[in-house]
Amino acid sequence: MSVDTLTPGTYDNRTAFADELIALAENDDRIVAVCNDSVGSSNLVGFRDRFPDRLINVGIAEQNLVGVGAGLANRGLIPFVCAAGPFLTGRSLEQVKADVAYSAHKVILCGMSPGMAYGELGPTHHSVEDLSWLRALPDLDIVVPADREQTRRAVRGAVETPRPTYIRVGRHKVPDTTVESTPWERGRMQVLRDGGDVTLIGTGTLVSRALQAADALADEGIRARVLNASWIAPFDEDAVARAAAETGGIVVAEEANIAGGLGAAVASVVAQLPTNRVRVRLLGLREFAPTGSTDFLLEHFGLTAAGYVRAAREVLGRA
Amino acid sequence: MDKDVSQIGRWQEERDRIRAAEGPQRDSLLHERAQWTRRSIVTMIQKAKAGHIGGDFSVTDILTVLFNDVLRIDPADPAWAERDRFILSKGHCAAALYSTLAWCGFFSPSELDTFMAPLSPLNGHPNRRKVPGVETNTGPLGHGLPIGVGAAIAARLTHGPERVFVVLGDGEMQEGSNWEALMSAAHYRLDNLTITIDRNRLQQGAGTEETNSLDPLPEKLDAFGWEVREIDGHDYAALIQAYRPSMSGRPVAVIANTVKGKGVSFIENRVEWHHKVPDAAQVELALEELA
Numbered sequence: 214m215s216v217d218t219l220t221p222g223t224y225d226n227r228t229a230f231a232d233e234l235i236a237l238a239e240n241d242d243r244i245v246a247v248c249n250d251s252v253g254s255s256n257l258v259g260f261r262d263r264f265p266d267r268l269i270n271v272g273i274a275e276q277n278l279v280g281v282g283a284g285l286a287n288r289g290l291i292p293f294v295c296a297a298g299p300f301l302t303g304r305s306l307e308q309v310k311a312d313v314a315y316s317a318h319k320v321i322l323c324g325m326s327p328g329m330a331y332g333e334l335g336p337t338h339h340s341v342e343d344l345s346w347l348r349a350l351p352d353l354d355i356v357v358p359a360d361r362e363q364t365r366r367a368v369r370g371a372v373e374t375p376r377p378t379y380i381r382v383g384r385h386k387v388p389d390t391t392v393e394s395t396p397w398e399r400g401r402m403q404v405l406r407d408g409g410d411v412t413l414i415g416t417g418t419l420v421s422r423a424l425q426a427a428d429a430l431a432d433e434g435i436r437a438r439v440l441n442a443s444w445i446a447p448f449d450e451d452a453v454a455r456a457a458a459e460t461g462g463i464v465v466a467e468e469a470n471i472a473g474g475l476g477a478a479v480a481s482v483v484a485q486l487p488t489n490r491v492r493v494r495l496l497g498l499r500e501f502a503p504t505g506s507t508d509f510l511l512e513h514f515g516l517t518a519a520g521y522v523r524a525a526r527e528v529l530g531r532a
Numbered sequence: 533m534d535k536d537v538s539q540i541g542r543w544q545e546e547r548d549r550i551r552a553a554e555g556p557q558r559d560s561l562l563h564e565r566a567q568w569t570r571r572s573i574v575t576m577i578q579k580a581k582a583g584h585i586g587g588d589f590s591v592t593d594i595l596t597v598l599f600n601d602v603l604r605i606d607p608a609d610p611a612w613a614e615r616d617r618f619i620l621s622k623g624h625c626a627a628a629l630y631s632t633l634a635w636c637g638f639f640s641p642s643e644l645d646t647f648m649a650p651l652s653p654l655n656g657h658p659n660r661r662k663v664p665g666v667e668t669n670t671g672p673l674g675h676g677l678p679i680g681v682g683a684a685i686a687a688r689l690t691h692g693p694e695r696v697f698v699v700l701g702d703g704e705m706q707e708g709s710n711w712e713a714l715m716s717a718a719h720y721r722l723d724n725l726t727i728t729i730d731r732n733r734l735q736q737g738a739g740t741e742e743t744n745s746l747d748p749l750p751e752k753l754d755a756f757g758w759e760v761r762e763i764d765g766h767d768y769a770a771l772i773q774a775y776r777p778s779m780s781g782r783p784v785a786v787i788a789n790t791v792k793g794k795g796v797s798f799i800e801n802r803v804e805w806h807h808k809v810p811d812a813a814q815v816e817l818a819l820e821e822l823a
Contacts (some may be wrong), residue, residue, distance in 0.1 A: 245689065269685060272719075274712035277678040281716065284682020286689060287667060289613060292682075307672055308709075312679055316669040317661050350678075 227256040227325065229361035230382045233368040234293060237258055238267065238336035243291045244372065245269060249278045255295035255325045275300050279308035279320070286318040289370055297331075297383065298324030298340025307344055313377045314353040319523055321371040328418060328468030329502060329510045336501040340381075345473025347379050354378040354399070355445035359420035360389045363443055366397045374399070383417055385507045390420045390441070400447035408436035411525045414465040416442040416475050419516060423466065425471035426521030437525065442475055450523035453482040457491040462528025466496035466516055494524040498501075533653055533664060540607045547600050555769075562768040565635070566596040570795045570822045572644060573629040578815045580648035582656065586805040587701060588628040590732040590765070590790040591620075594699060595632045597771040603697065607637040610664040616694050617683045619667050621676020622701035622730065623657040630654050630663070638665035674707025676700060677727060680692030681713045684725040684783075695777070696797035699728045703735030706744045711756070718757025722780035727785050730765065732792035738804045746815075750787055758785040765790035796821050 238260065242512040245267040248255050252270060259470060261268040269285075271278050275296060280295035294301070301324050302309065313320045324343055326522030331338035347355050354376050358364040363380065371378040396401055405420070406427050415423035420441045427437040438460055440452055456463050463483065465476040483493055502510050515524075526532045550561050577583035599605075604616045620629045627647060632642040646652035653662035657671030668679050680698035687694045704710065717725050731749070733740050740746050750760045759780045763770040765786050765788025774786040792806075793799030796818045799810075810818055 229563070266689065266810065271716050274716065276709035277681065277716055279714035280675060280678020280709065280713065281670060281682035281685065284679040284684070284685045284696075287617065287679065287683050288686030288692070290686050308675065308678070311669055311672055311675055315659075318668070435823070492547075 217299055219389040219392065221388075222472035223388050225386050226358060226361060226364040226383040229364040229493040230323070231367060233258055233365040234376045235263055237369065237372055238264055240290070241372070242267075243289060244294050245285060245290050247271065247282050247285065247292050247294045249275050251296050253326065255323065275304040276308055278282040279305040279322070281310050281495060282320040282322075283312035283316060283318040284306070284388065285333070286320050291319065291321065293321045293323055295323040295325055297338065298343050299338055299387045300445065302343040302346055309347070309353070309474065310350055314350045317352060318377060319375060319386050320377050322377070322379040324379060324381050327381040328383070328385065329507050330384040332507040332510060333504055335504065339345040339502060341469045341498050343379070343381065344411060344467065344475060345477070346468045348446055348473060352376065353446060356465065357381040357417040357443055357445060358383070359417060359441050359443055360387055360391055362389065362391050362393060362395070363397070367443075369399070371400065374438045377473065380419060385418055387418055388421045390424060400444050400449055402440040402442050402444070402449040402452040404438065405441050406437065409459060410436045410461055411529055412438045412440060412460045412463045413521050413525065414440045414442055414456070414463065414479060416445065416467050418468045418511070422516070424519055425518035426525065429518060429522050429524055435529065444487040445475055445478065448478050450482045453479050453521060454486060457486055457489055458481050460491070462492045462494070462497065464494045464524040464527065464528060465522055466521060468516060470498055471495050471497040471499055494528050496520055496524060533643055533662070533734060535608065535664070535722060536598060536637045536640040537608070539635070539641060541609065543636045544666040550600050554628050559768050562593075562596055562600065565600055566592050567795070567822050568637065569596060569628065569631045571819055573627045574810065574815055574818050574822065576627045576644055576647040577707060577809055578632070579645065582807070583627050583809065583812070584624045584807045585799060586734065586792040586807070587622060587625045587732070588731070589794045589796065589799065590792045591622065591625050591699060592630050592794070593766045593768065594730060594771065594788055595628055596730055597768055597775070599632050599636055601772055603773045604694065605636070608664065610638060614692050614694050617667050617680065617696040619670070619676040619680050619696070619698045621670055621698055622673070622704055623670030626654070626658050629658055629666070629703065633663065633665040636657045636665070639663070652683050652749050673701070673704040674709035677713040680725055680727070681720075681722065684717065684779045685720060687700055687724055688722070694724070696725045696729070698725070699730060701735070702729050702731045702740050702746060703743070704732065705729060705749070706745050714753070714756045714758065717783040721781050722783045723781050725783040727783070729785065729787050730790055731787050732790045734792045734801070734803050734806070753787070758783050760785050760787065762787040764790065766794055
């Protein structure tokens with residue numbers, strides 16, 4: 214991948230999500246959208262205008278929202294169930310468990326504006342627990358696209374797979390970090406940059422920051438491998454094992470709680486390796502966020518290129 | 533699970549007989565079926581040493597009428613796209629559902645012996661991934677109706693002829709998710725959706741009205757935009773009549789007034805029999821009363 218092929222600028226992944234959803238729905242009348250009074254915030258205005266009958270707005274009722282999705286899937290429709298991440302996963306967690314994952318109903322759960330995208334609205338509106346909660350459920354794919362291209366692929370892939378999927382659809386603007394030729398395989402991390410000194414693992418918002426950190430580390434003579442964990446489940450244990458064997462340390466960052474999320478998945482793999490000397494640092498949230506914009510909060514929690522660089526130096530003993 | 537083709541044949545013959553019959557003759561055929569189901573439930577619970585006998589018995593007549601007269605289903609093809617959807621939201625009454633599904637031939641009645649045994653497909657709550665005829669995995673209360681709403685919307689979107697039937701416990705109506713779904717069904721005027729509330733007036737720990745009162749339930753459902761049909765849930769003719777299609781363009785709520793533990797004198801209307809297991813002497817007595 215050449216950085217030159219990437220479009221400059223930053224983008225709200227919800228736009229790519231909506232464009233892809235409409236494009237697929239044009240040729241597949243099984244696709245329907247279900248939302249909780251979130252037509253605007255889930256970026257479904259275009260879908261509603263194009264397919265008014267196929268947009269089901271159940272109002273502010275998230276338990277019903279996910280149950281309705283399961284019922285639609287039971288009849289062979291392909292429901293994209295869209296709601297702000299915190300409410301979709303928190304309020305409806307038992308529906309996601311029983312009606313979707315355990316019942317194997319192919320529902321596509323779209324957690325809109327995840328992480329700390331709602332900034333100053335505060336922890337009630339932050340979706341930083343979703344990865345931990347959902348990772349505890351078997352039989353549910355969890356995808357966190359890093360950019361526009363991956364968002365489009367996640368939407369297409371979710372239609373193609375027979376399984377239910379949770380997609381984190383980012384609102385906080387991010388630059389493109391992948392191109393069409395970047396590999397995209399279920400349950401596999403992508404190696405966005407190769408390096409043998411240290412491994413930086415990121416997901417979603419953090420991926421472009423990991424790449425910036427790799428550039429900064431290169432200036433210090435440290436060659437960083439950058440892995441994009443776009444699949445939280447199934448989880449790419451092999452990529453982690455290779456990173457542990459081939460590099461001197463692993464730094465994981467996520468716009469999520471440390472308890473149970475991507476970092477916990479990495480640590481669990483590393484801890485169970487037969488031989489292991491690699492040091493691991495996990496960056497994420499350990500407390501409810503204070504007031505602040507998304508950018509402020511990412512900075513506050515060290516979820517930045519500088520945060521990666523500091524942690525990389527630490528694990529390599531060069532602090 | 534293995535399908536039981538000869539059992540499907542027996543079910544079809546009996547269903548045809550029931551559909552052709554009228555009055556006391558039809559009642560007697562349905563009663564015979566229901567008593568078979570209740571005896572099966574007693575035997576399953578005795579063997580498993582667990583189950584929910586009170587609610588199983590109160591819902592048995594409802595299931596008997598649905599599966600032997602009302603539902604458009606094909607046990608030989610459980611995945612038939614245009615089948616009527618039946619969802620037992622009160623999933624703890626799995627023994628009643630399993631007995632009914634086995635009678636229809638979705639699987640062999642001999643499998644009922646494995647109820648809740650290690651690695652049996654017949655878990656304490658139904659699992660659609662293992663048991664043909666089960667539409668969704670219920671157990672936690674308040675889940676079935678939202679799924680029914682989704683299935684009814686799907687039938688409309690696909691112009692399918694199917695109807696959707698959801699059976700709920702009355703205690704379960706205390707779950708907020710049901711009221712979200714009641715609003716939705718009325719909003720979308722889902723006249724292809726019928727719920728049955730098994731109104732036995734008892735929940736696990738006490739009466740529903742002592743715990744978190746539901747009454748006036750018919751008025752509440754009416755106010756939520758449903759066509760309400762309140763009947764005796766052990767009166768077969770009334771049940772059959774209650775399951776005729778909606779006349780109003782609104783979804784239909786059948787409030788079936790039932791007796792928890794119906795059919796066995798010492799179990800009827802006693803709160804402790806929510807999930808008590810009968811001992812050997814009680815099993816003998818129960819089977820005598822259900823003969």
